Amino acid sequence: MAHDALTSVEVRRSRRRTATVSAYRDGERTIVAIPARFSRAQEREWVAKMLARLDDKERRRRPSDEELVARARELSVRYLDGRARPSSVRWSSNQGRRWGSCTLVDGSIRISTRVQGMPAWVLDYVLLHELAHLLHAGHGPDFWKLLDGYPRTDRARGFLEGVSFFQDGGSMGDPAQDD
Template sequence: MQPTDDLSQVEVRRSRRRARTVTAWREGDKTIVAIPARFTRAQELEWVRRMMTRLAAQERRRRPSDEELAARAADLSTRYLGGRARPTSVAWSSNQGRRWGSCTPSDGTIRLSDRLRGMPRWVVDYVLLHELAHLLHAGHGPDFWAELDAYPRTQRARGFLEGVAYAGDRAGADGPSDVDGVDGDAPSDVDDAIDDDAAAMQATDVAVALEPEDGADEPRDGVVALDGAPVGARTAPKARVRR
């Protein structure tokens, strides 16, 4: 999750067809903010910061805590591994480098990259199961993959992660790229297509609709003139969160 004052990884996309909405979402390491083409530079900066704040808040609500992550791991172990995988510690980590997750069988610890935050739950579950399976099998042999076959979304999750890694590599992002090697082996080819539409890459997004408000004399919080002209007798758009 990016702090709201760090705009170095933000890409602003202007569209003449976009007149009444501002939308923000994540694409790999980048944050995309789509705005109307008529926004001034000042309005662009205002809305980028506003949408970054909303997006970060939404991701915080969606991201489980370390305790919830550990409870999820225990549930997944019971459901798909017969309860045989029993980690001593499961937590988020910011130093996973190009790995989505890691497992240390010698002490039973599992760490998941915080780059997974905001991704669909079934993708996070797959990475958790991948690391749990390493408590039972150190390598990626047939027995290891047989354990993961029990999870019905294994191939779909692998395809999703391949797509994220591919997009990040094309953009030059220094993010995780391993899928066969969720925990650090050589990355596999992009051989599993993401079967969702483009929104699948936008696991977390925020949209704000701009609607007219009559009689506004001065811009207020949530009110901004689309063309940058003074807000007077004409209408001005007001921010309304669309869920």
């Protein structure tokens, strides 16, 4: 969510805050908390800095299709010896239950837009999972062996299971459907 004229900024001054500045999004508003002692010039400077930081953080969490392709290539080289070579990698908004999917026939990978905004290590796991499917179609031992090198596989799977649990209203469903 890049900052623009439609996004309002609320500056909150705090006497308890002595040195730190923080910022977060609250819907269409951006809240910037600063020490009460800051001058108007310091306020303007820090608001601009914090808006730029938030925009950069959000951009990194919502990479473009081109950035997805580049990231998939990096992950393939790092964890799969470059053997998985997708023909395309793109965001997909029509994957209601899956985090990602791939088509072996043409080597294309689609990542659910539901992954956008999740931590980068979760996106990396989903990309790596789909890259591994280009080498092994099913979820057998050889498939999971490919993911052994990624240090956050278990953590990412747990994160995604938690998100699914929450989105399903507390129902676990079939974890095999959450590729």
